[in-house]
Amino acid sequence: MKQISGWMLAAISVLLMSTAADRTWAQGSTMSYGDKKVAIRRLPRISAAKQYTPQFSSTTPMPATVNRPREWALFDVVYDTTPEWMDEVVVAYYLLAERTSEGRKEYSFYKTTVHYLDVARGEHRGCVALPPTALLRNGDRFIAMAVEFSAADNTPLAVGTITTGSGSSLPPDWWKNPKITEDKSVFKRDGLVDRSKTPFGLINIDDYEVVK
Numbered sequence: 001m002k003q004i005s006g007w008m009l010a011a012i013s014v015l016l017m018s019t020a021a022d023r024t025w026a027q028g029s030t031m032s033y034g035d036k037k038v039a040i041r042r043l044p045r046i047s048a049a050k051q052y053t054p055q056f057s058s059t060t061p062m063p064a065t066v067n068r069p070r071e072w073a074l075f076d077v078v079y080d081t082t083p084e085w086m087d088e089v090v091v092a093y094y095l096l097a098e099r100t101s102e103g104r105k106e107y108s109f110y111k112t113t114v115h116y117l118d119v120a121r122g123e124h125r126g127c128v129a130l131p132p133t134a135l136l137r138n139g140d141r142f143i144a145m146a147v148e149f150s151a152a153d154n155t156p157l158a159v160g161t162i163t164t165g166s167g168s169s170l171p172p173d174w175w176k177n178p179k180i181t182e183d184k185s186v187f188k189r190d191g192l193v194d195r196s197k198t199p200f201g202l203i204n205i206d207d208y209e210v211v212k
Contacts, residue, residue, distance in 0.1 A: 039082075129197075
C-alpha cells in the first residue's frame with residue numbers, strides 16, 4: 001500500500017478540487033489547438049481492447065501447429081484533418097495498465113510515437129497495439145490512454161484522453177505528470193507498436209495511413 005499512496009492520493013486530491021470540466025476531461029475528451037487542422041472524432045474503448053490474432057489461410061502446405069489463439073490489445077483512434085494535404089501528422093500514444101502483484105497495485109506505462117505521411121483531407125484512423133506476451137506479463141486492465149497530435153515541426157494540433165475504472169481518479173494531464181509517471185509503482189515498458197507491425201496490418205489496410 002505504501003508504494004501507491006503517493007500518486008494515488010495526489011490524484012484523488014486533484015479530482016476532488018477539479019472543476020466539472022476537468023472531470024469530464026478525465027472520463028474522456030478531446031481538444032484541438034489553433035486553426036484546428038486536426039480534430040479527434042473518437043477514442044478507443046480501452047476496457048474492451050483485446051482481440052484474437054487474425055487467422056490467414058494459405059494454399060501452401062504448412063506443418064501442423066498447436067491451436068493456441070492469443071489475444072492482442074488494439075487501440076483505434078479516429079480523427080479528421082481539414083487541410084487538403086498534410087505532409088506529416090505525428091501522434092504520440094500513451095497507455096497505462098494496472099495489475100495486482102503480491103497484493104500490491106502495479107502500473108505499466110507504455111508510450112510510442114507514430115509518423116503518418118501524406119495525409120489528405122478527411123477522416124482517418126490511427127492504431128497501436130500491445131502483443132499477447134505484454135498482456136500476459138504486465139497486465140491487461142487498461143485504465144488510461146492519451147493521444148497527442150502534432151505537426152512535423154512539433155506544433156500541437158489536438159490532444160485526447162480517456163480513463164476507466166481506477167484511472168478515473170487520475171489528473172487530466174496524467175501522462176506528463178511526474179507524480180504519476182515517476183512513481184515507484186509505475187514501470188515504464190516497451191512494446192506498444194503501430195498496427196502495421198502486427199498481424200492486423202494487412203486487414204483493411206486502406207483505412208490507415210502510410211507510416212514513416
